[in-house]
Amino acid sequence: MGKTIVFVILAVLILLFVIQNTQVVETRFLVWTISMSRSLLLLGTFIIGVIAGWLVRRPRHKG
16 A cells, blocks of 8 residues: 555656656767657656666566
8 A cells, every 4th residue: 555655656746747847858879869858758768767677676587
């Protein structure tokens, strides 16, 4: 129950942060340059972080 409440509060705070950052920014990665909304960039970065955290905490099989 406690984890759910913390998750919901964190999700709301992230959503508010993303909504307030809607300016278009130019992002460079290696040789690519992309212009996109800062909110999409932040949301994508958050999703990548969640996936990375899930992969690190995933139980490993003993072989």
